Amino acid sequence: MxxxxxxxxxxxxxxxxxxxxxxxxxxxxxxxxxxxxxxxxxxxxxxKGLVEKEVKADQAIWVLRFRRAGEDIKDVHMKISSDREAAIAFL
Structure with missing residues (x-):
């Protein structure tokens, strides 16, 4: 036992x-x-969160507006054309 x-x-x-x-x-x-x-x-x-990445731009579009007032349409057209040429020369 x-x-x-x-x-x-x-x-x-x-x-x-x-x-x-x-x-x-x-x-x-x-x-x-x-x-x-x-x-x-x-x-x-x-x-999660915000991610930023710099990218080289190869194209840009700018909308430019010219405003002229006058009594004669030809004078106003010449002033707007002059403003347009000045803007293009600046860019």
Whole structure:
């Protein structure tokens, strides 16, 4: 017959063994999940916020308006033409 003291030692050994098995199993599970999650995070990019980038412009459009008033249409036309030439020369 097994004595009462031996039963206590065997029961303690079984509890420790089961605890180790459960702990190692859960540890492996969580390490595996963490590795899979880490691996999937490598393939994604998340961007938040404002991004600015300087770009060289090769075309610009400016709308220029000339206004002249007068009594004679020919004089007004000549003044507008003169203003247009001055603007082109400036640019």
């Amino acid at each position: 097994v004595s009462n003291e031996n039963r206590t030692v065997i029961l303690a050994a079984v509890i420790v063994g089961i605890s180790l098995i459960v702990g190692i199993t859960l540890g492996g599970y969580f390490v595996g999940k963490g590795g899979a999650r880490f691996k999937s995070d490598i393939r994604t990019v998340t961007v």
